[in-house]
Amino acid sequence: MSDILTLENVKKYYLAEKIQILDRLFGKKPIYVKALDNVSITVEKGTILAVVGESGSGKTTMGKLISTIENPTDGKIYFENKEVSKKTLIDVRKKTSMVFQNPAVSVNPRMKIKSLVSEPLGHFDADQVRAMLKNVGLDYDEIGNKEPKELSGGQVQRVAIARAIIKKPELIVLDEPTSALDESIQAQILNLLIDLQKEYNLTYIFITHNIGVAKYISDKIAVVYAGKIVEYGDTKRVIENPKHPYTQLLLSSVPSFETKDLKSPTGGVPSLINLPPGCRFSGRCPFVMDICRSQEPGFVDSDGVKVLCWLYGSS
Amino acid sequence: MLLEIKNLNVSYKTVNGIANVLNNFELSMDAGDIISIVGESGSGKSTLGGAITKLLPPSAIETGSVIVDGKDIVPMSESEITNMRGTTIFMIFQNPLNSLNPVKTVGYQLMEAARIRNDRLNENMNDSALQKLVIDTLKEMRLPDPEKIMNRYPHELSGGQVQRIVISMALILRPKLLIADEPTTALDVTIQAQVINLLKKLNSDYKMSIIFITHDLSLAYSISNRIMVMYAGRVMELNDSEEIIKNPKHPYTIALLLSVPTKYKDEARLYYISGSPPSFFNLPKGCKFSPRCEKVFEKCREMEPDLIVSKGNSRIRCWLYE
Numbered sequence A: 001m002s003d004i005l006t007l008e009n010v011k012k013y014y015l016a017e018k019i020q021i022l023d024r025l026f027g028k029k030p031i032y033v034k035a036l037d038n039v040s041i042t043v044e045k046g047t048i049l050a051v052v053g054e055s056g057s058g059k060t061t062m063g064k065l066i067s068t069i070e071n072p073t074d075g076k077i078y079f080e081n082k083e084v085s086k087k088t089l090i091d092v093r094k095k096t097s098m099v100f101q102n103p104a105v106s107v108n109p110r111m112k113i114k115s116l117v118s119e120p121l122g123h124f125d126a127d128q129v130r131a132m133l134k135n136v137g138l139d140y141d142e143i144g145n146k147e148p149k150e151l152s153g154g155q156v157q158r159v160a161i162a163r164a165i166i167k168k169p170e171l172i173v174l175d176e177p178t179s180a181l182d183e184s185i186q187a188q189i190l191n192l193l194i195d196l197q198k199e200y201n202l203t204y205i206f207i208t209h210n211i212g213v214a215k216y217i218s219d220k221i222a223v224v225y226a227g228k229i230v231e232y233g234d235t236k237r238v239i240e241n242p243k244h245p246y247t248q249l250l251l252s253s254v255p256s257f258e259t260k261d262l263k264s265p266t267g268g269v270p271s272l273i274n275l276p277p278g279c280r281f282s283g284r285c286p287f288v289m290d291i292c293r294s295q296e297p298g299f300v301d302s303d304g305v306k307v308l309c310w311l312y313g314s315s
Numbered sequence B: 001m002l003l004e005i006k007n008l009n010v011s012y013k014t015v016n017g018i019a020n021v022l023n024n025f026e027l028s029m030d031a032g033d034i035i036s037i038v039g040e041s042g043s044g045k046s047t048l049g050g051a052i053t054k055l056l057p058p059s060a061i062e063t064g065s066v067i068v069d070g071k072d073i074v075p076m077s078e079s080e081i082t083n084m085r086g087t088t089i090f091m092i093f094q095n096p097l098n099s100l101n102p103v104k105t106v107g108y109q110l111m112e113a114a115r116i117r118n119d120r121l122n123e124n125m126n127d128s129a130l131q132k133l134v135i136d137t138l139k140e141m142r143l144p145d146p147e148k149i150m151n152r153y154p155h156e157l158s159g160g161q162v163q164r165i166v167i168s169m170a171l172i173l174r175p176k177l178l179i180a181d182e183p184t185t186a187l188d189v190t191i192q193a194q195v196i197n198l199l200k201k202l203n204s205d206y207k208m209s210i211i212f213i214t215h216d217l218s219l220a221y222s223i224s225n226r227i228m229v230m231y232a233g234r235v236m237e238l239n240d241s242e243e244i245i246k247n248p249k250h251p252y253t254i255a256l257l258l259s260v261p262t263k264y265k266d267e268a269r270l271y272y273i274s275g276s277p278p279s280f281f282n283l284p285k286g287c288k289f290s291p292r293c294e295k296v297f298e299k300c301r302e303m304e305p306d307l308i309v310s311k312g313n314s315r316i317r318c319w320l321y322e
């Protein structure tokens, strides 16, 4: 199988505060939020990668870099084994699309729904739009002439999905695409996405906070914490036998019908500006050792899963 | 009684005509109640929240009575309702960016909320005390570098960080009735647990009532004493959380619970309710769920069932339980 996407030591730093001219005069140095820090990953064509992890850990940033909406501060991104650069950008954009986390603010508010969905086609095709909307549980006659603000949250989200898949691009980044959907519509959409993926050999990067959804839809899972991928491997292996202490915490915090009690997290929140010297999870980790506080762990292989943690030795 | 909704009707004027979303809607809540609303996407959950806070768009027509803390808000003027927003009722919007001003820093907006509460309740805190309150709240929300985040604009934060800013606003304002419309969709389950526990604490310490709109049935189970299930603008079932989850009665509730993903994709295809979601311009006669219901029988297609009281807290709209 061939690789469709590779990130190599990718970094994305944002300015933590705007630097004004006056600040520069007085020699104030810019400070950065390290949204994504040295991330490397390879995605095989025709597979589904779920990205789960902490809120604010860099998942959307990763999605935006992959769909070339933002440029990395450092590192390289390869699409179909060619480095993404000014020269290849048009081709990459033609073959990718993204469903944004906040569809209500990322779609053009003045456009009618039917135009929004058909826009990627380059021409208007009512039959195709009608069929696509039906696939996501929406009725062309009812909403085709409406504007996004006249729809419910979950309806806009489905419009955004319809728009992203209508041209069946090779690689689709879906950022929390079912967060505003009821369980039945969510199930219908997940089935649809899987069908399309099989039929056209598509690749998805599926960002979600819903562990049940990640477990169901993906072939591989990447777990992100504070700007780093901390665990990566086959979905079944990661779900059944999570290695990284953060992954373990995440999986054990999923709300269930067994108990009404939810466990609040303990320990400090790592700064993304002044990162702690060693492991980023050390302030919260129940297994923390001396080395964790001083040196950053590197990736090690443990039962076929990649883990960024000193517990599993060093590479 | 903190909230009493009677004969509430909400319709939207659209290019295709008038869509009648909520019909004779009723709901009562005591101070300290937490009720979750789950159900079909597009069934009117956010519309209900907008109706209670009088924040529906101009194209909406709202009639009936919504009595909050002893006052009917439906006939109120904008200035009267403004005095109640924030400290009496506050709504966390489904799209949190809608609650924030894009050209003001989040710190500025949180300080404004803190001052409103301080002024209205004569709490006599000075600006530095308010600032401390705001930063402490952000810390409780587990936001990294809270002092720096105060200086950022909403679009410079992650989806879940924006959500936590708006939740912080609710914690600072501490309203009598909080309507939280899918407030944790962008949070990972560990931070979500923190937020839910903070809301539960406000509820037990100050009797803050909460209407919690969510699609996550386990979350609804965790936070609320009652769950209300909506479909096509109607309440289909309303009961104690325990009962809705462990002993669901309405065919729609049962189907919804069956659709929750628990397996791997190579084990089974996901169950979902076949057929199309209803359109408000073309609602079926009879029971609104009848075209998709596995238990449908003759009568269902002819007449719409009422929301009947079965026993105790239980309400159900289905001919099977007549």
Ligand SMILES: Nc1ncnc2c1ncn2[C@@H]1O[C@H](COP(=O)(O)OP(=O)(O)OP(=O)(O)O)[C@@H](O)[C@H]1O
Pocket: A014, A015, A016, A033, A034, A035, A054, A055, A056, A057, A058, A059, A060, A061, A062, A101, A272, B155, B156, B157, B158, B159, B160, B161, B186, B187, B188
């Ligand atoms: N334009 C920006 N300026 C400054 N900081 C930013 C900007 N955009 C994002 N960040 C910061 O970068 C970090 C990563 O953000 P990102 O949106 O990628 O997180 P995420 O993993 O998608 O989180 P969530 O699950 O909450 O959506 C966050 O700490 C965020 O505050």
Ligand SMILES: Nc1ncnc2c1ncn2[C@@H]1O[C@H](COP(=O)(O)OP(=O)(O)OP(=O)(O)O)[C@@H](O)[C@H]1O
Pocket: A149, A150, A151, A152, A153, A154, A155, A180, A181, A182, B012, B013, B014, B019, B021, B040, B041, B042, B043, B044, B045, B046, B047, B048, B057, B059, B094, B280
């Ligand atoms: N401004 C508007 N103009 C016209 N129709 C609207 C408007 N806002 C909402 N609607 C319609 O009213 C119905 C109820 O919408 P509402 O936003 O209350 O649903 P919801 O239950 O919150 O759904 P979701 O779970 O998807 O957020 C939907 O069918 C929607 O299309």
Ligand code: SF4
Pocket: A244, A245, A246, A279, A280, A281, A282, A283, A285, A286, A287, A288, A289, A292, A297, A308, A309, A310, A311
């Ligand atoms: S490296 Fe150390 S602190 Fe970090 S997760 Fe592993 S054991 Fe915990």
Ligand code: SF4
Pocket: B250, B251, B252, B287, B288, B289, B290, B291, B293, B294, B295, B296, B297, B300, B305, B317, B318, B319, B320
């Ligand atoms: S009334 Fe009939 S159609 Fe409606 S939910 Fe009950 S059994 Fe199904």
Ligand SMILES: [Mg+2]
Pocket: A059, A060, A061, A101, A175, B158, B159, B160
């Ligand atoms: Mg995000």
Ligand SMILES: [Mg+2]
Pocket: A152, A153, A154, B045, B046, B047, B094, B181
């Ligand atoms: Mg809604």
